[in-house]
Amino acid sequence: MALAAVAAVCASAQAQTGQDLPTPQPVATPEAAPRPMPFTPGSESSGSAAPIEFRSSDRMSQQDRDLAAGAEPAIGERAGSAGLEFDQAFEKGKWDEQQIVCPALPNHLFLQFTRNNGPGDVSVFTASIPRGGNGRVRIIPILRRGYTSFSGAPASALTISVFNHIRGEEHAAKGPGWLATSLCYAALAGVHAEVGPMAVTDAQQLQAAAPPPVLMIPVQGGAVISFTDMSAAPRPMEWTMTFDGQGKLAEVTQSPAPRLSAKVVVLTPAEVKGVTIPVSPADAKARQAITPQSPGKVIRQAPVELQGKPVPQRPVDLTGKPVPQ
Numbered sequence: 001m002a003l004a005a006v007a008a009v010c011a012s013a014q015a016q017t018g019q020d021l022p023t024p025q026p027v028a029t030p031e032a033a034p035r036p037m038p039f040t041p042g043s044e045s046s047g048s049a050a051p052i053e054f055r056s057s058d059r060m061s062q063q064d065r066d067l068a069a070g071a072e073p074a075i076g077e078r079a080g081s082a083g084l085e086f087d088q089a090f091e092k093g094k095w096d097e098q099q100i101v102c103p104a105l106p107n108h109l110f111l112q113f114t115r116n117n118g119p120g121d122v123s124v125f126t127a128s129i130p131r132g133g134n135g136r137v138r139i140i141p142i143l144r145r146g147y148t149s150f151s152g153a154p155a156s157a158l159t160i161s162v163f164n165h166i167r168g169e170e171h172a173a174k175g176p177g178w179l180a181t182s183l184c185y186a187a188l189a190g191v192h193a194e195v196g197p198m199a200v201t202d203a204q205q206l207q208a209a210a211p212p213p214v215l216m217i218p219v220q221g222g223a224v225i226s227f228t229d230m231s232a233a234p235r236p237m238e239w240t241m242t243f244d245g246q247g248k249l250a251e252v253t254q255s256p257a258p259r260l261s262a263k264v265v266v267l268t269p270a271e272v273k274g275v276t277i278p279v280s281p282a283d284a285k286a287r288q289a290i291t292p293q294s295p296g297k298v299i300r301q302a303p304v305e306l307q308g309k310p311v312p313q314r315p316v317d318l319t320g321k322p323v324p325q
Contacts, residue, residue: 096116107130154186266284
């Protein structure tokens with residue numbers, strides 16, 4: 001009876017313990033947050049970006065001419081604040097004007113103004129005019145009477161800030177291509193960048209082909225765009241543009257591209273020189289013994305014993321038996 005009671009108590013305790021244990025629930029693995037990318041990696045290939053066109057004022061459309069004329073007061077005000085003396089000089093026709101056609105920023109009209117008063121006295125700036133009134137007129141100073149900022153227009157904080165404001169005013173339904181955006185930035189900063197291989201003009205100095213433009217997506221998001229401007233003198237320039245996850249340009253760097261050249265080596269006929277090896281008298285005699293006396297005649301030596309005596313030969317038939325003589 002006592003054993004039966006103990007067994008019953010143990011079974012009851014085990015059943016109660018099993019009921020108290022929680023049922024294991026499946027653990028949901030959190031999905032990794034997508035990396036913020038201002039540009040789609042497959043938006044364009046390295047060769048599909050439309051080139052930046054610099055269009056003279058007489059080739060501008062009438063709509064763009066009207067838009068530029070309406071923005072002249074705002075352009076003059078902002079250029080004057082930058083010390084560019086735009087108002088009076090523009091009225092006298094001392095400024096040359098051309099349009100920068102940027103496919104990556106279609107909702108803006110870009111004009112580049114140049115005043116050349118002779119060597120060492122050149123002024124250049126770019127004006128941005130929003131289409132449809134969605135934004136404000138902005139300028140990017142490039143040269144002021146031959147002088148530029150300490151960091152240069154392409155890498156200056158002012159150029160980067162203006163470019164970010166322009167991109168914020170675009171409100172494009174489709175995101176622009178990464179290479180087209182980079183080439184547009186270079187044009188607004190006064191650089192006519194060309195991406196592509198250099199033509200070989202001299203067989204003695206072979207120029208290496210330009211490395212292809214590259215889009216890199218960091219782990220934390222954003223984008224890093226690299227390309228080489230082959231038109232820069234005296235040597236190509238490597239550009240690196242860093243965008244944050246929100247699509248704002250954070251940094252621009254430039255550095256001379258490494259010199260990669262090859263020299264053509266012309267092979268000319270050369271005389272083969274060697275060292276004469278002396279021949280011993282025994283070798284010379286052996287060579288004479290095996291040298292044919294006349295073309296087409298083979299001299300066979302008779303078999304000899306080890307002591308040098310001729311070995312007599314007897315004719316044999318096809319089975320190898322001696323033929324009686």
